[in-house]
Amino acid sequence: MSEAFEGYERQYCEISASLARKCTAASVLQGEKLKQNVLEIKSGIDGGEALIRKMDLEARNHQPSVRAGLLAKLREYKSDLNNLKGTLKRVSTGNAQQGMREELLEAGMADTLAEYADQRSRLLRTTERQNQTTDRIRDSHRTMLETEDLGVSLLHDLHQQSQSLLHAHDTLHSVDDNVGKSRKIMGAMVRRMDRNKWIIGFIIALVVLAILVILYFKFVH
Structure with missing residues (x-):
């Protein structure tokens, strides 16, 4: 995982948590305060969408084995953002307090918000685990490269030793020939x-x- 993707991811998680809090606060507001809060939430959602687009582009630049995990995380972030959009829509239509009461009675808004918080917590834990896995993969890759360099160095040393042995063998063969010639000369002299x-x-x-x-x-x- 690249540092750019991790940076966008942290920013999105912070924005998502902030938007969830603002949606909860907006559910009890009315009038101008509600409108102002809704505008802030929309701006935050736009920022979240921009971050998701950046993460999507960053993820598609990785190798397929890494890309699949990043795209899976992106799907969770998109689902989270869609949930926030739905919450904003429900909060911004009609009387906010009445909408909040109806949603609590009909859909269990409190449970939904708790589910959002739990989902973000799971996303953060998953991100942490994937970051740790990425670090281990990087360490393994670095160890593999170091091992490869060591292997190349050993092969180079073995090649040099092989050349030295061949040279020594040629020298011994030459000495053998000289000894044979010397023996012949000595025999002739005797x-x-x-x-x-x-x-x-x-x-x-x-x-x-x-x-x-x-x-x-x-x-x-």
């Missing part, structure tokens, strides 16, 4: 050293053999 050892051993053996041959011919001959 084989080369082994071959050189055999070559050196063979050369030493040849040198020893040559020395032995030389010594043999030297001492024998």
Whole structure:
């Protein structure tokens, strides 16, 4: 519910309560005082109708789920205003005191006024409950948005961590390749050293053999 609608609603409830009191007071008036009071009530009713039109325009700008509740409240306000119009019509026609007595006897005006007061009380309580529900919906919506932002942030962090893991995996793969190459190089070097050892051993053996041959011919001959 918008703040504008709530403001119009409060103004209407105040006007409705004031008009009900004026209708009650007008029922015992006569002459010029009655006419003046009737004019004031008509002016108040016009103000109430203007507020209802504003609330109607404001309600139709909301989403369907919210609009339905606001229009239901508007129907109650329109019914309340129609009742006030009927009361004004009965008060303003003929002798006010006689009309009041006839209405009390025939339609139970006192009960009607009590019903008006009870209806306004119910409207105010309903408005309060709907305002509380709207606040809870707003809080839930804000929590949902905060949760959504948190989820987006977590997904972003997970994406960054995933990229870091992929980069680490590529680095480890590169290190693996380098280690493999190093092992191959070391193996080649070891084989080369082994071959050189055999070559050196063979050369030493040849040198020893040559020395032995030389010594043999030297001492024998």
